[in-house]
Amino acid sequence: MKLIQGELEIQVNTISNWPLIEDLFMKWGYDSADLDAAKSSEVKLQVSDINHISCELSAWGIPWKRTKWNY
Numbered sequence: 635m636k637l638i639q640g641e642l643e644i645q646v647n648t649i650s651n652w653p654l655i656e657d658l659f660m661k662w663g664y665d666s667a668d669l670d671a672a673k674s675s676e677v678k679l680q681v682s683d684i685n686h687i688s689c690e691l692s693a694w695g696i697p698w699k700r701t702k703w704n705y
Contacts, residue, residue: 635672636701639684643702646691649673655696662687 635646635655646655652673659669664679672679681687691698 635669636676636678637672637681637684637687638678638702639681641702642684643678643700644684644688644698645701647697647699651696654694655691658690658694 635649637644637646649655656666656669660666664681668679671677688698
């Protein structure tokens with residue numbers, strides 16, 4: 635699952651804990667159909683605050699990595 639905000643991009647490294655990932659994104663107002671598309675293909679999900687999301691993913695123990703980062 636890839637998440638983008640402008641030039642920034644992160645990739646969630648696992649979907650083994652998909653129910654937790656889905657709950658977090660639903661809490662943030664993302665549509666479940668968009669999440670399913672991002673889960674099952676190379677569709678990149680546009681997010682509004684990639685820094686907040688990456689911090690939350692880390693806090694919940696969901697592994698992710700930066701794939702494009704603009705320092």
